[in-house]
Every structure is written in structure tokens, then in C-alpha cells.
Amino acid sequence: MNVATRPALLDVARIREDFPILTQKIRGKDLVFLDSAASAQKPRAVIDAMRLAMETQYANVHRGLHWMSERTTEAYEAARDAVALLLNAADRHEIVFVRNSTEAINLVAHSYGRGVMRRGDAVLISGMEHHSNIVPWQLLRDSHGIELRVCPVTDAGELDMERFEALLADGRVRLVAITHMSNVLGTYTPAERIVQLAHARGAKVLFDGSQAVVHRRVDVQALGCDFYAFTGHKLYGPTGIGALWARRELLDEMPPFLGGGEMISSVTYEQSTWAAVPHKFEAGTPAIIEGIGLKAAVDYVLAVGYEAIAAHEQSLTDHALARLSAIEGVRILGRAQDRGGVVSFALDRAHAHDVATLLDRQGIAVRAGHHCAEPLMRRFGLESTARASFAIYTTHEEIDALAEGLEKVREFFA
């Protein structure tokens, strides 16, 4: 590879020191962790923030009048500010904490779908969605008489924009719900163009940013979208916390999702009134410690800087595509122009599960399966693939190890 393309900005060795788990040995070998798209490892800063909160200032939030509760509430609400900064939200009240992307999308399907959409309206998704951006809309379709449309994916693994326009043409699509980056193909969807076309036809736009926000700066105001969902555990944060960003006026208009404590203004047996956004959508005791951990993760990512992260991961991806495509019998899924650090591949002689297990025997962790995207797998005529995915702490040497490991698997099955 061209050494000049290596980013000078990211000191990977330095970064790796921040992730305690990376010193683990697997079967006596150095861990080569290439499954960060499923869930990323956690930096010391996140681990420490969560432990410190539990050791020094833990209580429930928004309800105690005592010192502990006040401090915990401050720390938890600071996470909202951090996420607002991360996404460049205009208003911190537009950040709704949820458990993960799946819950964020279900929240929109429930509150916007059932609350605002009418029978005969359509939701448009794409052929490269994660199941979490398919099934909530199917449930809405079946319970609420919504039509579900699917924009096809080209052989290159990109959105078919001609079909996309055509599917919007009758003006019945109320919501476009599409991934910002595919967890299988690595494809970035053309977000600005999607928003432009959708808005011109009166449709709102939700992006599933589960993968994209890990690799690129996301600016919801610049994108012009209406909803943005992401999950904390892929962004080096803990599990159990994610966020939905939505335009204030949409959140104001939408009915609540879950009912209970925290989300009310007042309750009588006859009637209850709702708290202001975002609390209207945050019923029950939230994931307090996880919120504090997410703030530490966001701070960490912003301190490293998206420019350095994006450059590093682009260089890793180019290197991986070059190394893997040089291996006989390897088929890489998708060749999108604009793609990030996720590479799915099939080996002609070996099933993806055998590939993953044989790589694991060599200390290399990849994912194998349908990656919660069965329709997309079928689109490419496969049941499963192996997938290597890259993170801030991934090295070029680890990709070399993958390539060498795969050569060995290929020989093994020869």
C-alpha cells in the first residue's frame, strides 16, 4: 500500500493502550479482534467513568433532592449534552435516550408510526437494512395498515437511486427509514440526496446510524434528516444505552412510547399529562451508569477526532480490500464507491462458519452468519458470509494476519 495514505494523525499504538482488553491472549496468540461492527471494545475512560460513578456519586436521577441524586442527575444529563454535541443537534432536548438502535427505531415506529401516520401511508426502507430497521415497520404495517416499500440494492451494493425516486413518486411515502452505513456491505448511503428527494415528496427521513456514527462525523443539521438513531456499544460505549435524535417539533407532536414514571407531568386515575420532551419518551429509571459511560465514550471519540478516525479506517479498508481480493476464491460482497470499515466475504470452498471457526483457532475474531440482514444475503445469493470490521484500534498488521489466516483456511480446505 501507499505509505503516504497512512494517516499521520492517529497514533494507533497509543490508542491501543487505552483499551485494556487488547492485551488478552487467545489460545496463546495475540488477540486480533475484527468484530467491532457487532460491538466495539471499551477504552479505560469508559470503564473508569462507570466505576467511578458507582463508587462515588450514585443515586437515582431526576427525583431525589439530596446531594447524591443531584450529582448523578448532572452527570447523566451531561451525557445528553455530549450526544447533542456529537450529532450537532440544535437543541439538547432533541436527544432521547433509549437502550439501543433497535429501541430507537421501535420508538419511531410506535410513536410516529401509530401516532402520526395514517392507513395507506407508506414507509420506504432499503434492501440493505438490519433486521432492526425492517421488523418494526412490518409490525406497523400489520397493525396499522401501512404499506412497506423496499428500495433495491445494485450489484455493487449501492442504493438504486432511480428506483428510490420512483418509489417516492406517488407521494404516499410518509417516512424513509434507511441505514446510513450498511453493517454488511460497508456502503454509505447518499444521505443528503436521500433527504432532498424524500423531503421534495413530503416524506420524513430516519437514518439508522448504528454503523455510520462510529466512523464519520454526523451532523444532523447538515444532513437535514428528521430522525437519527444510534447505539452506544458500537461507539466504544457500554451496552444498554443508545440515542434517538429527532426534530423538536416532531417529538412534541408524537405521543409517548412507554408509559410510567419519569415520563409524566401529572397523574390522576382519570388522566395523565406528559412531561416535556425528551422525558416524555424516557419512562422509568434510565440506564444511568450506561449514560455516564456513553458520555465518556463520546468525549473519547471527539478527542481522538473524526478526521483522524475516518482517515485511519479508510486506509485500513483499502488495505483489507487489496489483501483479501488477492486471495484466490475470496468473493467480497459489494464494491460501493463510498464505503467504510466493514468487509463481508465468502470463500468458495468453505462455509462462512468454518472460516470463522478456523480463523478463531488462529486467534482472529470475525463474525459469520447473516449479520441480521437475511434479505440482503439472499439478494446476493448467499446464506451467510464472514465479516471483518475495523475500529479505531485496528492495525494494518491485524489485517495482514487476517489475510494470512485466510490463506491458511483456503489451503486447509484445498
Added chain:
Amino acid sequence: MAAAPPAPDAFEGLRDLYQDVILDHGRRPRHAGKPETFDASAKGDNPMCGDRVQVFVRFAPDGTIGETRFDARGCAISVASADLMAETVAGRTPADARALFAAFREMARTGTCPACDAALAEPLERLAPLSGVHEYPSRVKCATLPWHALVAALDGAKEATSE
């Protein structure tokens, strides 16, 4: 970049799970393919990984299992397991085949079967190369799926019920 040919021990750590028997039967199964006629058949499905197998059984006049064939889409372990199953259940009564499955399942889950009947020692030895899957709980099902389908077929069901 051209890889140098691997050294003889290059596959160390791979062979213990994927022994020659598994590679051989995984690649060249002897009992694959839907037969023209059969007496019972059932499908097994592993939705977690997309593996699918259909097992076809023909009974001998005395009620024992005559011939078992299968149609599988899956990894080397599931295909090899289906093939070795077909081999080891031939000539057994359905009750015997069930007992063998119970013993094999124990072996796939734990790596050994201390309580196993001495009468099953011979077929279990034949199936032993598959016992390495116990290290991979998520792959135990690859080895047991064909057996679930076989037992479903013996029960007269069309579909194996997942564990």
C-alpha cells in the same frame, strides 16, 4: 502477494477440531442426495446460521433403518455429521438410533460421554471426531441438527423442533 506453501505443522490448532474424517466427509459425503423413494423424511433448520438439512429414511423389512440419505446446506461440520450419522444408524432399530443420538449429543456438548452404554462404543468411536465442537457451544447445533431431523422423521414429523 503469493503465500509460501504452509509448513507441515502449519495447520496445528486447526486439525484438532477439523480432523481428516470431518474434512473428508464434509467435502465428499457418501450419503448425500435425495433418494427416489423413502419411507420417512423431516427437515431441520438452524435459523441462527441458516443451516438446513433434510433427512430421508428407508426402512428394512425387519423395521430397522435401511438407508438414510440427506440433503444439506451448511458447514463442513454439519455435512460431515449428517454423513457419519447415516453411516452409524444403518441397521439399527429406531430405538437404538435414538439412544445413539442421546449419547452423541452428550459427547457433542461435553466432549465425552462417561455414562454411555458400552454397546454404543463402536459407533461412538466413529462419531468421536465431532466431539471437538463442545468447545464452541454455538456450533454444537451444527453437529446435532441432522440427528434432530432424523429423530423427527422416525417420529413421523415433517420438521425437527428446535431445542
